[in-house]
Amino acid sequence: MTAQKLLQRVVPVVVSIAALTYVFADFDVRVLSELSWQIVLVMLPAVLGYGAVTLLIEAVSLMRLIDPPASFTSLTAAKIKSASYLLGILNYALGGAALTILLRRRARLGLGESASVVVLISAADLVVVTAFLSVGLAFAESGDAVVRTGVVTLVGIGFFGGMLLLRTPYSLGPLERIRSLAIFDALRTTPADRLGQLLLLRAVFSVCFVAVGGASFAAFQVPVEIGRLVVGMMILAVIGALPIAVAGLGTGQIAAVYVFKDVAPPEMLITISLVLSGGLIALRAALGILFAREYTREALQETRAAGDWKKS
Numbered sequence: 001m002t003a004q005k006l007l008q009r010v011v012p013v014v015v016s017i018a019a020l021t022y023v024f025a026d027f028d029v030r031v032l033s034e035l036s037w038q039i040v041l042v043m044l045p046a047v048l049g050y051g052a053v054t055l056l057i058e059a060v061s062l063m064r065l066i067d068p069p070a071s072f073t074s075l076t077a078a079k080i081k082s083a084s085y086l087l088g089i090l091n092y093a094l095g096g097a098a099l100t101i102l103l104r105r106r107a108r109l110g111l112g113e114s115a116s117v118v119v120l121i122s123a124a125d126l127v128v129v130t131a132f133l134s135v136g137l138a139f140a141e142s143g144d145a146v147v148r149t150g151v152v153t154l155v156g157i158g159f160f161g162g163m164l165l166l167r168t169p170y171s172l173g174p175l176e177r178i179r180s181l182a183i184f185d186a187l188r189t190t191p192a193d194r195l196g197q198l199l200l201l202r203a204v205f206s207v208c209f210v211a212v213g214g215a216s217f218a219a220f221q222v223p224v225e226i227g228r229l230v231v232g233m234m235i236l237a238v239i240g241a242l243p244i245a246v247a248g249l250g251t252g253q254i255a256a257v258y259v260f261k262d263v264a265p266p267e268m269l270i271t272i273s274l275v276l277s278g279g280l281i282a283l284r285a286a287l288g289i290l291f292a293r294e295y296t297r298e299a300l301q302e303t304r305a306a307g308d309w310k311k312s
Helices: 003-023 029-034 037-065 074-083 085-090 092-106 111-139 145-167 173-179 182-189 192-219 226-241 251-259 266-290 292-311
Strands: none
Touching: 003 251, 037 074, 037 111, 037 192, 037 266, 074 085, 074 092, 074 266, 085 092, 085 266, 092 111, 111 182, 111 192, 111 226, 192 226, 192 266, 226 251, 251 266, 266 292
């Protein structure tokens, strides 16, 4: 294992431990006395429902972006997405890499083509999150909401501009070599109607994330204004995707205390965030373990293929 790969695996763990240590430094354990089975009764169906709907969205998203062989069904797409969850818990980029490898083998795509599909889905998520942030900030009860909405909107316009440059039929001169990279294939060639469908699917995904976040506040009987909820959950989604901590643990709790600071005391926000994060991590870990053999099967096939090549 190279030093770079070791750092990629160790740094997120260290960051999460350090962040959680900071979070719990002044934590008032008396807030734990407010935990009850009522919270479980609300959170369990919310997390399970979120997991089922979003996994379906992931499968449909993949199916809309590729022309798979007959053996690659929506169920197969759901299985390989589930199998990628284990690595995705450790690092969002690792999860994307795992999905790329599985998609390449199962859908019989080139490595660049499968990577471009994963990149396109991530790009669509970023577009949707930016749009939701703009809308949420517009409805947030804050005096500087207009300024922040303008900043987020400018970021969104810049991102859309980048996508238009990738898809323009005109030469980009010195940038043409970058645009022609295989990893941008899906961004360049996916038909506009399928892009629209993908954006709609990812918007529903984000709505589900906001909904499960709202359920977590409701479980603790903490009211939260809808604009604040949307903005906060979108920020937490971005923080969770950063490859600096394990599944956003620690960093997510710090962010939750900041973005919802006027909604509830810090201890309550930390507890809500940990319950939500713990539920989502447990669900994805269970799905990852359940379908881990999908990843093992790919490794065995690669090994056998290499052995056959050597014999020939």
